[in-house]
Amino acid sequence: MEREGWRLSDKEWREWVEALLRAGKLVIAPVKENDLLLFRHVLMADEISVSDQGKAQWSPKEFLFPRSEPLLIYRLRGAEVDLEEPKADEREQVLVGLRPCDAAGLSRLDDIFLLEEQDPSYAQRKKHTTIVSLACDRAEPECFCTAVGGSPAGTQGSDLLLLPLDDGWILRVLTPKGKELVAGWAARWRPALAEDWDRTEERRSAVENSIQLSPLSAQWGTALEKSFGHPLWESLGQRCLGCGICAYVCPSCSCFDINDEGNSFCGTRCRSWDSCAFARFTLHASGHNPRPTQPSRYRQRVLHKFAYFPDQHEGRFMCVGCGRCLRLCPVGIDIHHTVERAASAASPEEERP
Amino acid sequence: MDQLVEAREAPERTTEKGWEPRIVAMVCNWCTYAGADMAGTARRVYAPSVRIVRFLCTGRIDPLFIVKAFEQGADGVVVSGCHPGDCHYVQGNLLARRRFTVFQALMDFLGLDRRRLHFAWISASEGVKWSRIVDEATAAVREAGPLRHWGRPVKGNSSAQPLLPDTDAGIAPRDPPSAEENQLITGHLQELVTNLLSDGTVSTVIGYTAGSLPQQMVPLFVNEPRDASTLGWNEHCANNLVIYLPQVLKKNRDAKIGLVTKSCDARALIPLIREGQLRREQIVLLGIPCRGMWNQGKMAAKCYSCSEEVSPFTDWTITPEGTKKGSLTSAERRQVSPDPRDREIASLGSFLPEERWDYWQRQFDRCLRCYACRAVCPLCYCATCISDKNRPQWIPTTIDGKGNMAWNVVRAMHLAGRCIGCDECARVCPAGIRLDLLNRGLVQEIERRFDFCSHVNPESSPPLTTFQPDDPDEFI
Numbered sequence: 075m076e077r078e079g080w081r082l083s084d085k086e087w088r089e090w091v092e093a094l095l096r097a098g099k100l101v102i103a104p105v106k107e108n109d110l111l112l113f114r115h116v117l118m119a120d121e122i123s124v125s126d127q128g129k130a131q132w133s134p135k136e137f138l139f140p141r142s143e144p145l146l147i148y149r150l151r152g153a154e155v156d157l158e159e160p161k162a163d164e165r166e167q168v169l170v171g172l173r174p175c176d177a178a179g180l181s182r183l184d185d186i187f188l189l190e191e192q193d194p195s196y197a198q199r200k201k202h203t204t205i206v207s208l209a210c211d212r213a214e215p216e217c218f219c220t221a222v223g224g225s226p227a228g229t230q231g232s233d234l235l236l237l238p239l240d241d242g243w244i245l246r247v248l249t250p251k252g253k254e255l256v257a258g259w260a261a262r263w264r265p266a267l268a269e270d271w272d273r274t275e276e277r278r279s280a281v282e283n284s285i286q287l288s289p290l291s292a293q294w295g296t297a298l299e300k301s302f303g304h305p306l307w308e309s310l311g312q313r314c315l316g317c318g319i320c321a322y323v324c325p326s327c328s329c330f331d332i333n334d335e336g337n338s339f340c341g342t343r344c345r346s347w348d349s350c351a352f353a354r355f356t357l358h359a360s361g362h363n364p365r366p367t368q369p370s371r372y373r374q375r376v377l378h379k380f381a382y383f384p385d386q387h388e389g390r391f392m393c394v395g396c397g398r399c400l401r402l403c404p405v406g407i408d409i410h411h412t413v414e415r416a417a418s419a420a421s422p423e424e425e426r427p
Numbered sequence: 428m429d430q431l432v433e434a435r436e437a438p439e440r441t442t443e444k445g446w447e448p449r450i451v452a453m454v455c456n457w458c459t460y461a462g463a464d465m466a467g468t469a470r471r472v473y474a475p476s477v478r479i480v481r482f483l484c485t486g487r488i489d490p491l492f493i494v495k496a497f498e499q500g501a502d503g504v505v506v507s508g509c510h511p512g513d514c515h516y517v518q519g520n521l522l523a524r525r526r527f528t529v530f531q532a533l534m535d536f537l538g539l540d541r542r543r544l545h546f547a548w549i550s551a552s553e554g555v556k557w558s559r560i561v562d563e564a565t566a567a568v569r570e571a572g573p574l575r576h577w578g579r580p581v582k583g584n585s586s587a588q589p590l591l592p593d594t595d596a597g598i599a600p601r602d603p604p605s606a607e608e609n610q611l612i613t614g615h616l617q618e619l620v621t622n623l624l625s626d627g628t629v630s631t632v633i634g635y636t637a638g639s640l641p642q643q644m645v646p647l648f649v650n651e652p653r654d655a656s657t658l659g660w661n662e663h664c665a666n667n668l669v670i671y672l673p674q675v676l677k678k679n680r681d682a683k684i685g686l687v688t689k690s691c692d693a694r695a696l697i698p699l700i701r702e703g704q705l706r707r708e709q710i711v712l713l714g715i716p717c718r719g720m721w722n723q724g725k726m727a728a729k730c731y732s733c734s735e736e737v738s739p740f741t742d743w744t745i746t747p748e749g750t751k752k753g754s755l756t757s758a759e760r761r762q763v764s765p766d767p768r769d770r771e772i773a774s775l776g777s778f779l780p781e782e783r784w785d786y787w788q789r790q791f792d793r794c795l796r797c798y799a800c801r802a803v804c805p806l807c808y809c810a811t812c813i814s815d816k817n818r819p820q821w822i823p824t825t826i827d828g829k830g831n832m833a834w835n836v837v838r839a840m841h842l843a844g845r846c847i848g849c850d851e852c853a854r855v856c857p858a859g860i861r862l863d864l865l866n867r868g869l870v871q872e873i874e875r876r877f878d879f880c881s882h883v884n885p886e887s888s889p890p891l892t893t894f895q896p897d898d899p900d901e902f903i
Contacts, residue, residue, distance in 0.1 A: 110859050112793070131857060132795070141795065141826035215640045313646045315670065317799035319857050333824040337499070344825050349797070354815050404803050404855035405666060406638035406645035 078253075079237075079246035080263035081270055087236065087243055090259055091119035094168055102137050103170040104130045113137065113169070122171055124208055124236075129173045129396060133325035137169060138199045139183055142346040145195075145332070149340045160342075162198045168255065170206045174228035174235075175219045175396040177207045179325020181231035182394065185387050186328045204255050207232035209274070210281055216397025218287040218410050224395050226281040227274065237274040244270055287410055292389035294417040295381040301420035302373070310412050311369030313405045318349030320375065320399035320407075326392045329355075350374050372407070380413050448476045448503060448568040451496040452561070455485045455508035457515040458550045465554030473558035474565035477505065484508065486519025490530040490840050491813070491821055491833075493544070497577045498829045503543040503568035505560065510548040511896065520548075521894035524903070525877070529843045529891065531902050532872040533836065536775070536865070538783025542567035543574065546903040578828025579792070580785040591771040598764045600726035601719045609661040611747035612715055616687065619713065619743060619750050620655040623685050629711050632685035633671050635664040642722075646671065658687070660745075662721045667849045669695040669805040672705055683709055689717040691729060693738035694847040694882035695805035701885045702845075704808060707740075714741030714754065722854075728863065729850045732766035768867055775864070787835075793858035794831040800838060800852035800862055806845045813837060835860070843869045844890040847882040 082090075095101050095117070103122040105114040113134040116122055144160040172180075187196035210217075210226035219225060229235055233252030237244040244266045247253045301307070321327040331348040335341055348355060351372065356365045365371045383392035393409065400408050454460050460481050466473065482488055485508030493504050506527065514520040527546055534544060545564045549557050620632045631650050636657045638645035644664045648671075649655055669692055675684055693712055699705050714737045719730035737744050737755050744755035775783055798814065801807045814822040814834055822837060823830035839862075846866045853863035873879055876899060879890040 107793075108790075108859050110793075131859075142830075309648070312648055313671075315799075315802035317802035317855075318795070318797035319799045319855070322795040322797045323857055331824065333820075335823055335825050346824055346826050347795075352798070400639060402855075402857045404799055404851070406640065406643050408639040411639060 077246065077266075077271060079244045079266040079271075080256075080260065081239075081242060081266045082245050082263060083242045086263065087245060088119040088122070090256070091122065091168075091170060093259075094255070095119065098165070100165050100167040101170055102134060102167060124171055128214060129176070129398070130171075131402075132323035132398065133176050133179050133396070134169055134172055135176075135179060135183060135325055135328075137167065138180060138203060139187070139196060139328060139330075139347075142344050143195060144342045145345055146343045147340075148336070148343070150338065162195070164202065166202050166204070167199075168204045168206060170208075171236075172205060172207045172232070173210055173396070174207055174226060174230070174232070175217075175224055175394040176325050177205055177231035178219075178224050178228055178394040179231070179396070180205065182326035182390070182392055183328055184231075185383075185390070189387075204233045204251050205231060206234040206236065206252075206255075209235060209237045209278065211238045211277065213281050213285045214397065214401075216401040217285055217395065218397055219395035220282050220285045221287045221289045221410060222391045222393050222395040223289075225278065226285075227278040238277065239270060239273055244274055288414070290380065290391070290410065290413050290417075292384045292391065294413065295384050297417040297421040298377055298381040298413070301416045302377070304416065304419050306416060306419045307373045308369050310415060311367075311372030311407075314351065314368045314372045314407055315404060316351050316353060316368050316371065317404065318347075318351055319402050319404070320409075321349035321351060322347060323398040323402055325394055325396055325398075326379070350378070372412075376409060376412050376416065379409070446573050448474075448565050449501055450477045450503040450505060450561075450564055450568055451501040452477045452479045452505040452507065453482060453485075453488050453492060453496075454479055454506075454549075455515075455520070456481050456483050458509035458513060459507040459547075459557065461551035462549045462553045462557045465551065466558045467554075469554050471554060471558045473561045476565045476568070477561050484514065484516050484519035485523035486514070486516065488523060490526060490533075491837055493530065494833050494836050495821065497543075497574065498823070498833060500574075502571070502574045503545065503564055505545045505547065505564050507547040507549045507557075507560065510550055511900075513550060518894060521896065521898070522892070524898055524900050525891055525894055528876060528898070528900070528902070529869060529872065530840060533839055533843070533865075533869060535780075536783070536868045537787045537836070538778070538780040538785070540571045540780055540784075542571040546900075548903060576784070576788070578788070578830075578832040580788040581781050582785055591774050598731055598767055600731070603662045603721055603726075604718055606661075608747045612745055613658065613660045615745050615747075615750050616660055616713065616715070617655045617658050619745060620649060620658060620685065621652045623711065624649065624652040624655065629683045629685035630679070631675055631682065632658075632687070632713070633668045633675070634658045634685075634687035634713075635660065635666070635668075660687070660715055662719065664689070665720050665722065665727070665851075665854060667692040667695060667803070667805055667851045669693075669699070670803060670851075672699070672710070672805075673808050676705060676709065681709075683711065685711045685713055687713045687715065688738060688741070689715065689720070690735035690738040691717075691733060691847070691849050692805075693740050695849060696740065697882045697885045698806055698845050698847060698889070699808075701887065701889065707885075712738065712740055712742045713745060714738050714743065715745050716755065727850065727854070728767050729848060731764040734761060734763045736761060766867075768864060771861075772864055772868055772871070788828070788832075790858075790860045791831040791835050792828060794826075794835065794860060795858055796826045796831065796834060797857065799855045799857065800860075803851040803855050804842070805849065805851075806842060806847070813841070835862075835865070838862075839865045839869060842866060844873050844877075844879060845881050846870055 091101060101116050102113050103116050104111045105121050106123050111130045113130050147158040149156040187193040229248050233249045235246045329348045330345045332345055334343050357363045379392040384390055496504050508520045511521055547560045623629045631648060634647050635644040636647035636659050642663050646666050646668055668686055675682055700707055716736045720727045739754050741754040744751045822833045850863045873890055877890040
């Protein structure tokens with residue numbers, strides 16, 4: 075395998091990030107705030123928290139797909155309406171310290187926002203974003219990336235990847251965009267040696283082996299769709315309370331709502347995150363709700379991620395196995411377990427591919 | 428989002444130069460509006476900074492209106508109506524007084540500059556008082572300056588922020604129960620549930636079972652006696668299962684439900700009964716003596732001061748020794764420690780208002796508006812939440828400072844005098860917002876002012892739907 079990378083100390087890569095900041099780039103990285111690890115704009119490379127091995131509380135998707143963003147600004151002057159496009163942010167941003175699942179999640183957003191019709195504001199942000207991921211040293215109890223085609227050292231969605239070693243890091247280049255970001259620095263750094271690469275491989279497989287959950291298969295999509303009317307869904311989703319935690323902390327959830335903020339004189343049309351767990355998500359103006367119960371909303375979430383999306387995107391799940399939904403769910407709903415249960419309920423073991 | 432915020436504000440607001448205070452006055456039609464009229468006919472000269480919104484009664488003024496005024500760019504708000512005893516509707520202003528008491532306390536807790544919020548009683552004949560109040564409010568707001576930080580910290584992104592004291596310091600938690608005790612209780616519980624379901628005493632039991640993560644316990648619905656063997660019990664059964672009652676009762680109004688409860692959870696039944704949401708006889712409480720809930724090696728803050736091992740409302744008590752009908756009342760009151768949050772609340776109180784404001788704004792800034800706080804709250808049972816109403820859109824849908832501020836203030840207000848302190852909202856908040864401090868602050872305020880405790884007597888009236896003629900109103 076073609077591999078290009080350098081052997082860096084902690085200090086060396088922080089110096090490099092410091093230089094990126096000096097060059098006027100926005101750097102977004104995990105920072106400790108009130109006991110939470112959160113992606114924040116940092117002003118100094120030293121703020122970045124990578125020694126704490128966990129993943130951030132929620133994914134960094136908001137830096138490409140903000141919680142709320144203006145689509146247009148309106149002003150009414152008598153009978154006339156002035157429309158104004160919001161200013162696009164042209165500054166380069168570098169996302170540092172994403173776990174491979176988070177980076178893979180961003181590539182799912184690419185599938186949604188870039189694959190067919192390009193979403194202008196997402197495309198604009200993506201163009202100005204470079205992603206430096208951080209391979210995992212340890213799997214947390216909720217992790218199941220390997221069950222959905224990912225890896226603790228996965229490269230999908232990343233431009234550069236930091237791989238931990240006992241006494242430093244390997245910074246691996248994955249894309250031309252990544253290479254551009256280290257231009258001028260590569261000459262100063264020591265290239266990684268074959269044995270360094272071997273050691274990262276060992277670590278990767280050790281972490282991979284520590285994840286026990288069995289792989290989910292894209293072929294189960296049909297079985298899942300067949301399970302649509304199965305009474306099992308009632309019990310699988312019975313305890314769901316209909317909050318939006320799972321969707322909002324998810325690296326790949328991308329549903330949004332359009333809302334107007336303002337008054338009769340001026341205002342903004344915004345796009346804001348939305349969650350399929352909310353009753354209002356599908357509520358019609360007539361009062362009819364095609365997904366009337368919480369289990370039916372939870373089923374939609376699971377089928378979208380494991381049946382409909384893979385069907386349209388060459389078998390890729392809209393789930394990257396970060397496990398945040400399980401860890402943060404107030405009632406501990408486990409999506410991996412749900413998929414296994416629903417798929418096996420719809421088709422007996424021997425029929426499954 | 429700054430751009431968005433600017434777009435919402437009129438052009439003259441963007442510059443400090445030529446700034447004039449913009450004050451919204453919410454007044455009642457019968458007294459203060461007439462008083463303002465009187466000031467006009469008497470040709471009294473007073474500050475032109477007030478925009479009057481006329482209501483039929485101060486009793487109609489929801490604190491949300493005040494939030495909305497600030498959100499839409501008011502620098503200050505004046506609320507005024509008839510003197511106590513003069514209300515055209517007999518008691519509207521007396522009810523409003525209690526509401527404003529709590530709202531004022533909440534805004535104080537959040538650190539809103541006191542100079543921005545004014546309450547007054549002004550009668551129809553007090554044109555002079557009206558002009559004086561407007562002048563005073565204008566002067567105070569002018570001194571406070573333009574309100575630019577509604578929904579954001581005063582000091583921008585500076586990380587210099589006063590910290591709350593370490594909650595663990597100096598207070599020893601209780602010992603958690605041993606694994607054997609838990610096992611014995613689990614066995615007795617399973618047996619009891621099997622019996623209750625078999626003999627038809629209850630149709631459903633809601634309890635706990637092991638979740639997918641280590642030490643995780645999750646809610647479980649048991650409808651068949653044979654499924655009782657999946658029930659479990661230990662010190663990680665954090666959820667308040669009372670939240671599921673409306674859902675089960677909606678499907679079957681006459682259902683009888685068995686509920687595995689800790690004493691703190693059972694308290695939620697009292698306000699629910701008080702508010703007519705359920706009948707006590709529909710619930711069979713399976714109480715388990717609780718020594719505190721633990722998560723990641725820490726005992727939950729609410730458990731330190733909890734004096735009730737078992738709720739007095741319990742129908743069955745399940746101990747390691749066996750099952751007993753009724754509530755187990757131990758002879759001696761158990762040892763309690765002070766609630767560690769009280770030190771944090773006291774510490775917040777010692778901050779400057781501006782520092783408090785920044786503390787909360789930084790917390791609210793993290794709010795994702797997932798509404799998990801609402802979803803886990805046993806007392807959030809409205810068929811349609813105010814945040815889901817869009818005609819008008821009281822709570823901005825936009826997930827930004829203003830929307831987050833409106834949501835968090837309104838959530839706290841709606842639970843004032845109702846919250847029973849189960850802390851589920853704070854436990855589940857993915858953004859770690861200290862909703863427990865907000866709730867507790869208001870619980871204490873209401874206890875102090877109105878001598879009311881939500882979880883004590885289901886026959887008592889909720890404090891914000893009643894009044895005393897001599898309720899304290901020193902802030903008016």
